[in-house]
Amino acid sequence: MIELKDIHRNFQVGDQQVHALDDINLNIKAGEYVSIMGPSGSGKSTLLNLIGLLDQANTGQYLLNQQDVTGLNDEEQAATRNQTIGFVFQAFHLVPRLTAFENIELPLLLAGIDPEIRKPRVEKALLDLDLTDRSHHTPDQLSGGQRQRVAIARATINEPRVLLADEPTGNLDLKSGQDVITILEQLNANGITLIVVTHDMNIGQRAKRRLHMVDGRIESDQT
Amino acid sequence: MLVYKSDIVHFSWRALRGYPTRTFLMLIAMAIGVAAVIMLTALGEGARRYVTNEFASLGTNLVIVFPGYSETSGLNPVAMVGSTPRDLTLDDAQTLTRSYSVRRIAPINVGSVNVSYEGRSREVPIIGSNYELMELRHWELAQGQFLPKTDLDRATPVCVIGGNIRNEIFGAQRALGQWLRLGDRRFRVIGIMGSEGRSIGVDVQDTIMIPVASAQQLFNTPSLFRILVEAKSRSEIEPVKQFIINTIKERHQGKRDVTVVTQDAVLATFDRILGALTYAVGGIAAISLAVAGILIMNVMLVAVSQRTAEIGLLKALGATPRTIVILILSEALMLSAFGAGLGWLLGELGSFGIRQAFTTLPAQAPLWAVIMALVVALITGLLFSLLPARRAARLDPVLALSGR
Numbered sequence: 001m002i003e004l005k006d007i008h009r010n011f012q013v014g015d016q017q018v019h020a021l022d023d024i025n026l027n028i029k030a031g032e033y034v035s036i037m038g039p040s041g042s043g044k045s046t047l048l049n050l051i052g053l054l055d056q057a058n059t060g061q062y063l064l065n066q067q068d069v070t071g072l073n074d075e076e077q078a079a080t081r082n083q084t085i086g087f088v089f090q091a092f093h094l095v096p097r098l099t100a101f102e103n104i105e106l107p108l109l110l111a112g113i114d115p116e117i118r119k120p121r122v123e124k125a126l127l128d129l130d131l132t133d134r135s136h137h138t139p140d141q142l143s144g145g146q147r148q149r150v151a152i153a154r155a156t157i158n159e160p161r162v163l164l165a166d167e168p169t170g171n172l173d174l175k176s177g178q179d180v181i182t183i184l185e186q187l188n189a190n191g192i193t194l195i196v197v198t199h200d201m202n203i204g205q206r207a208k209r210r211l212h213m214v215d216g217r218i219e220s221d222q223t
Numbered sequence: 224m225l226v227y228k229s230d231i232v233h234f235s236w237r238a239l240r241g242y243p244t245r246t247f248l249m250l251i252a253m254a255i256g257v258a259a260v261i262m263l264t265a266l267g268e269g270a271r272r273y274v275t276n277e278f279a280s281l282g283t284n285l286v287i288v289f290p291g292y293s294e295t296s297g298l299n300p301v302a303m304v305g306s307t308p309r310d311l312t313l314d315d316a317q318t319l320t321r322s323y324s325v326r327r328i329a330p331i332n333v334g335s336v337n338v339s340y341e342g343r344s345r346e347v348p349i350i351g352s353n354y355e356l357m358e359l360r361h362w363e364l365a366q367g368q369f370l371p372k373t374d375l376d377r378a379t380p381v382c383v384i385g386g387n388i389r390n391e392i393f394g395a396q397r398a399l400g401q402w403l404r405l406g407d408r409r410f411r412v413i414g415i416m417g418s419e420g421r422s423i424g425v426d427v428q429d430t431i432m433i434p435v436a437s438a439q440q441l442f443n444t445p446s447l448f449r450i451l452v453e454a455k456s457r458s459e460i461e462p463v464k465q466f467i468i469n470t471i472k473e474r475h476q477g478k479r480d481v482t483v484v485t486q487d488a489v490l491a492t493f494d495r496i497l498g499a500l501t502y503a504v505g506g507i508a509a510i511s512l513a514v515a516g517i518l519i520m521n522v523m524l525v526a527v528s529q530r531t532a533e534i535g536l537l538k539a540l541g542a543t544p545r546t547i548v549i550l551i552l553s554e555a556l557m558l559s560a561f562g563a564g565l566g567w568l569l570g571e572l573g574s575f576g577i578r579q580a581f582t583t584l585p586a587q588a589p590l591w592a593v594i595m596a597l598v599v600a601l602i603t604g605l606l607f608s609l610l611p612a613r614r615a616a617r618l619d620p621v622l623a624l625s626g627r
Contacts, residue, residue, distance in 0.1 A: 054539060054620045075543045082541020093536045093624060097241030107540045109234070112225045154540070 001161065001193055002028040002051060007060035009046055009216075020046040021057070022216035028195070028209075030161065033188045035207035036197045043216040044197045045166055051195065052085050052164045053077045065161070082111050086155030086192075088184075090167035092147045094139040094154075100146075101126065101135045104153045111158065125153040129183065145176030152183055162193045169203060181206065226546055235554040242526070246558065249522055253562025253600055254569055256512035260596035261570025261588040263508045265577065267501030269586030274497060276585075278490045282359050284326075285486035286463050288319075288450040288471070292482050309480050310446030313375050313435065315471055319452055322466045324459040329356040329451040330375065332438040336406040338431065340392050347388060348430045349405065351438020359453050362427065367399050367414035370434055378436035383414035385428040405431065406441055460485050505592050509599055515562070516603025523555055523611035527618075534615050535623025544616035551612035552605060559604025563597050570596070 009021035020043045028034055036044040049055040050062070053069060062070050069080060094103045104125055108118045126132045129149045139147055148168060155163060165184060169177030181203055188194040198204050212220040239246045290311045316330040332351035337344055356362075357369045369383055382403060389398045402409050416427050439445060454463040464483050471481045527534065534547060542550075570588060577586040 049621050052539070054624075075545070078538065078541050078543040078546075080541075081539060087539045089624065091532075091624075093532060093539075095533055095536070097237055102237075106537070109230045110226060110537065110540055110542045110546060112227060115227065115229070158541075 001030040001032075001065065002026070003061075003063040004051075005061040005063075007050065007057045007062065009043075009050065009055065010058050019216045021050065024060070024216075024218060026211075026218065028193060030193055031188070031191050032193055032209055033185070033207045034193075034195045034209045034211060035204040036195065036211045036213060037199070037201070037204040038213035038219075042213040044213045046216075047213070048164050048166055048195065048197050051162070052087060053081050082107055083158060084161050086158070086160040086163045088148070088151050088155050088163065088165040088168045090170035092139070092144075092151045092171070094147055094150055096139050099136045099138055100131060100142065100150045103139070103150055104157055106154060107158045121157060122153075125157050129153045143176070144172045145179055148172060148176070148180050149183065152180070152187075156187060156192070160192070162195065163187060165194070165196045167198055168196065169198070169200065177203075226549070231549060231553050232557070234550060235557050238526075238550075238554050239557060245522060245526070249519060249558050250562045250565055252515045252518045253512075253559055253604070254566035256508070256515040257563050257566025257596045257600050258569035258573060259511050260505055260508040260599075261567065261593060262573040262577070262586075263504040264501050264592035265570070265574035265586040265588040266584075267497065267504050268589050268592075269577070269584040271494065271497035271501060272585045273583060274493045275490065278486060278493070282361060282451070282453065282486065284454040284457055284460055285359070286452040286454060286460060286467065287484045287486070288452065288467055289482040289484065290446065290449070290480065292480050309475050309478070310444075311450060311471075311481065312445055312447065313439070315474060316447060316450050317375055318470055318474065319450065319467060321470075322463065324455050324463045324466065326453045326455045327355040327359055328453070329353055329359050330435050331356075331448045331451060332435050332442065332444075333448045334438065334442040336441060338388075338392065339404045340401065343392055345391065347405075349438060349441070350430050350432045351435040351441075352432060353435055355453075356432070356451070359451055363417035365415045365417040367412070369414050370432060371413075373434070376436050377434065378440050379434050380408065380410045380437065381413045381434065382410040383416060383432045384412055385416045385426070385430050387426075387428040388431060389415050403431075405433070408437075408441060410437070457487075460487060501589070501592075505595070509595070512596065512599050512603055515600070516607040519555055519558060519604050520607035520610060523551060523608045524614070526554075527551065527611045527615045531618060531623045534618050535620040538618070538620040539624065547616040548612045551615050552608055555604050555608030555612075556601065559601050562604075563600035566600070567593065567597060 004024050004026040007021050007024040008019070011018045011020055024047065036047060038044050046055060050057060053072075057070065060070075061068060064080070064084065069077070072080065095106070101122055104122050105118055108121065123132070126135050129152060131146065131149055131153065134142060134146055139150070142150065163184065168180055168184065172180060184194055184196065185206070196203065196207060204210055208223060210222045211218050288311065290309070313330060316328055319325060319328050329352050333348065334351075335346055335348050338347045352370065353375060354370045354372045357364070365386065367383070371379055371381060373379060382405070384398065384403075392398075392403070393401065398412050398415060401412050403412060410433060433441070435447070452463060452467065454460045464485055467483050468479060468481070472479045537547060574586050574588055577584065
């Protein structure tokens with residue numbers, strides 16, 4: 001599913017070169033549940049962004065679904081993100097002026113899907129995540145847990161193969177955080193490839209495969 | 224991936240409604256720009272049409288002969304005052320009727336005398352002319368008749384008085400048939416002018432008209448102030464002009480000492496000046512549209528930086544750079560369109576207000592100005608948001624999402 005070969009990613013910070021990713025080699029099969037842990041600045045978010053095609057490697061090769069995506073242009077990358085990858089962020093990133101329904105609808109809208117077809121799909125997503133009665137609420141009328149559930153519904157509405165979660169529980173209380181993790185694990189159980197970046201050992205340990213990163217390198221890869 | 228147009232419109236609409244203060248201020252800026260163009264051109268156009276109407280009331284196919292000529296063509300102070308070595312005489316005027324192209328002529332003599340009736344007296348401007356003057360100027364009579372149809376050199380002691388003169392001198396008394404004393408002569412009142420008799424410079428209501436020969440005796444001068452000539456049709460104006468110049472030249476020992484002005488020429492000059500004025504004020508007002516465009520650019524730049532995270536998110540969700548550009552442009556376009564529409568409404572309301580306040584001024588923005596204002600508004604709105612839109616499309620999604 002995901003194959004990374006000799007990936008290097010450097011940032012220029014002032015006059016210093018920072019190796020955010022230093023010779024990463026990684027294979028993730030379809031349906032895996034992977035957590036990426038490590039201290040701040042170890043490159044785990046950079047790795048996730050790279051997998052999510054939000055960032056580009058300086059050198060190395062990235063195969064997604066056996067297809068080399070290193071050299072895709074902006075349009076092709078956008079299409080791949082839209083169809084294959086779902087994102088869940090720590091800060092939720094819901095559009096504040098749009099309702100829960102409209103936020104969930106966004107990936108379908110951007111994919112140019114007929115509004116008539118979109119409606120039942122969004123309604124089903126709302127139902128699956130127990131948000132039906134919150135459909136017309138804007139994000140500021142929702143609790144943190146509800147917001148993250150809206151974000152998950154949005155990330156999965158296009159039925160992507162890969163779900164990338166960057167500190168999905170970072171802004172949530174313990175109870176909501178556990179709910180969110182349960183939902184993500186259910187999605188994984190249904191076949192989606194789940195990759196979670198987290199600081200939280202308790203959450204990280206739940207994954208079947210655990211990567212530990214230090215200074216841009218994968219230090220350990222436990223299953 | 225092609226996003227539905229209805230979705231783009233809806234998304235932009237939500238974005239505009241999401242920031243009402245910003246949207247409102249932008250609408251006002253754009254509306255003021257458009258309204259300014261419409262109202263200023265309406266004023267210019269109103270002035271142009273006012274002057275045109277005034278000239279039309281002067282008479283049609285009119286050619287005016289002034290005594291005196293200077294080498295520079297057109298109207299000049301000397302020609303207007305009429306100081307000349309050789310006078311225009313009644314005989315000159317009479318000769319001008321010989322052309323087939325001339326429909327009618329009216330020699331004009333002006334002066335001012337003391338008018339008295341039963342002890343009341345006042346100074347009144349006098350016009351000496353013939354019976355053709357009324358037709359030539361499209362005047363109307365309220366009572367009685369106009370100057371008699373006699374030979375030009377016949378000094379009949381009759382006069383036609385303006386409405387105001389009638390009121391001031393005769394009051395409620397019957398005026399027709401009464402004898403008025405003009406200077407040292409007596410004239411019988413045979414007609415009273417209607418209220419329509421008004422044209423540039425002369426208010427007929429305040430004048431008294433007498434036969435031209437009588438006026439020459441009264442003022443003791445053989446010369447004429449000017450001769451009005453009406454050509455048979457518009458196309459005859461130029462031949463008539465040439466005919467007048469040649470005839471007078473022949474009669475004045477080969478010396479060209481008259482200035483001939485066609486009404487068309489004067490009208491065309493005014494038309495050009497006021498037309499240019501309208502373009503000028505329209506252009507000045509269009510600058511305010513450009514200012515509005517720059518405001519839109521600023522606001523859209525702020526909007527892009529305010530919504531950095533949102534744009535990053537849209538990219539993460541699979542929006543192509545093109546989609547981002549389209550979304551930002553459509554938002555700006557909607558903003559300019561609403562602003563332009565509002566400005567149009569305000570401009571037309573303002574023009575209506577001007578028409579109500581100054582009824583003689585037909586202030587109505589010409590169609591080209593309205594279309595120009597609207598098109599310029601939309602184009603500036605679109606043009607000035609290209610930069611913000613492209614900046615948004617180039618945003619690095621990772622940086623945008625992290626809020627850095």
